[in-house]
Amino acid sequence: MAEEFEPKIVAFLCKWCSSAGSDMAGVSRMEYPPNVVPIQVMCSGSVSPLYIFSAFNKGADGVLVSGCHPGDCHYIKGNYYARRRIHLVKKLLEFIGLEPQRFQMSWVSAAEATKYTQVIKEFVKELKPLGPQTKLRRNP
């Protein structure tokens, strides 16, 4: 049997909520698939569309952006900007033919360890049937 496809995922986690939530999942020893490599950013609002394109360009099969819940941003309103920006990026990616499942945004607070593991589990599950991402990849 051929080895199951393991999607490569880059996750941009804000320092104050989602990265802390991911730490909490670790502290609580909650298991989730190892497909995601996290990059800690200060705020989901700092995630430039360029980060997302760059990740797909470098061969990511999926990209996740996760921040504080709307209204709870450590930087007051950074995640509102993130929400609007991510929405546009998602539309753009769909327009150029990328499967919408490949790019996701989630709100995970510092206490929501269970939610973080759930987000990762579901993301990996959704990406597996899609196979490798070749649309935006530099050297497919």
Next chain:
Amino acid sequence: MKRTGVFICHCGINIAGTVDVKKVAQELSKHPGVVHAEDYVYMCSDPGQNLILQAIKEKNLDNVVVACCSPNLHETTFRNASKAGGLNMFRCEIANIREQCSWVHKDKDKATQKATRITKSAVEKVQGNESLEPVSVPVTRKALVVGGGIAGIQASLDLANSGFEVILVEKNPSIGGHMIQLSETFPTLDCSQCILSPKMVEVSKHPRVKLMTYSEVQDISGYVGNFKVKILKKPTYVDPDKCNLCDECTKVCPIVVPNEFEFGLNGRRAIYIPFPQAIPASYTLDIKACPGLLPIACGKCADVCEAKAIDYDMKPQIIEEEVGAIIVATGYDLYDKENMAEYGYGKFLDVLDGLQFERLCSASGPTRGQILRPSDHKEPKEVVFIQCSGSRDPENHCAYCSKICCMYTAKHAMLYKHHVHDGQAYIFYIDIRSGGKGYEEFVQRAVEEDGVLYLRGKVSKVFEDKGKLKVWGVDTLTGKDIEIAADMVVLAQAMRPAQGAQELARKLKLAMDKDGFLAEAHPKLRPVESVTSGMFLAGAAQAPKDIPEAVAQASGAAAKAVTILSQERLFHAPTVARVISNLCTGCGMCVQVCPYEAIALKDGKAEVNEVLCEGCGTCSATCLRAAIQVKNLTLHQVHEMINACLGG
């Protein structure tokens, strides 16, 4: 290329149990720029830190990466170690391979691969880091305390006695909070007013305390060490300096409204003093109840006021203050009794809550300390106390334990017996939680000396039957249904955050937990700090607590505030935004999105105020030309990190 050293921690078996640390070190040693890679059992130990110092010296390192636990734990440790080795602190980065890798995966090969990628990503980041020095800012050596209950009073006194100016803001006409409404306190049965009023007097007379009652915090800006606060001072229409407390005004005032200090057990006039020991000792004209400020509408109070203290032209004032630290002590209110339909609150006059019962027991209360039924002013001979009314009920009410109810219910039952010797007190309880000095003994005393009958079980229904309140419950110890024909029912209502506290928390940008209590920075190690630096928590605003705990936390918060106020200057993270001038076209988009108003246009280019900038990076994601970047997390660095994360 910069010379980077990588140190991989085993953390005993916490990391090494799932991640092949030797293999990670081996892989990293092949990574461009890495001149040194080793693993060690506990990097945070002294010998572990010495490895870093040694390698910096021997291998002439420019950068250090430690792959270990979350940066929230040991980033400071390793940055200091790097500094001791002669490097700039920002030349050290942490790769989180424990919380975000070894603890959440089981497959050793995959975890090792992920740990390698996380570490390589940190190497790429540190290679792009520049040496930075913290930005220094001056400190406003003055504090704001919000809430004039026991916690706020204690915090203000401690700060003022440490030599700092304090502004104490209270939304009600008098300070004192809920503690001044209590009759006696457990476990000593000290008179609450007698022990609190000296502190109230002290805080009001303290030369370094500026007391602002009937005031609310309206807006806040700035950052730790330098907050700007706008305080709304509501008009009382009475000049406290002129008022001589003759009480003539209340005698002529034609309006009677429920008295909030007595929880509606009696009435007050539209012009009133909340209670005799109120501070400031002055009357307040309740504009919502008053028929109108025009003499034509009424004007009786001003007519009789010989001191000419009543001023209908008083206007709301906005007072601006600058402070360095803020303590939030907004306290609690009781859970809405309207939600307790099964216990008949609101329907039956003789169903009271704990605070109303305090007022009935209080010598200064509506009955002058006699325990009488509100419905017919008769002495109740059988009283049922119901604990956990709204607490510990995740399906219907609050999931949490309100902590103080077991103790105050025992006190209530005891006080009742001291007033009505031939009466009988029954207490329905789920568990008795009497942790605290002298607390368990106090509960025992209630049972042994005052014959209080404890019934373990919940009450299903309270209803009226032939002039009595029928209480249906169950005693789970005997397994029998219980029916009591009571004269009075007292509900130990759950505590919840004070009304308006959530709104204030939003203004102050404080986090709240799921129940609306203010969230502390760390549940174990930073229990008095909020998530916002420079803001501290005290009292029941953070969680249900009793008086000694509120006082202890208030003193703790004051001590924490002193650590800021006692500094000449504070240091601010230097990882702030920077404008790349030749790329900037002066479009101003970054100016608009900045949550801190830290960017301004100057000569057609954006300019960052490094003191105001918090380094969130929202500007950098908005700029179309990548002309504004956060130091040590630039677009270039992120690109390289992404590459490393994908195994490139």
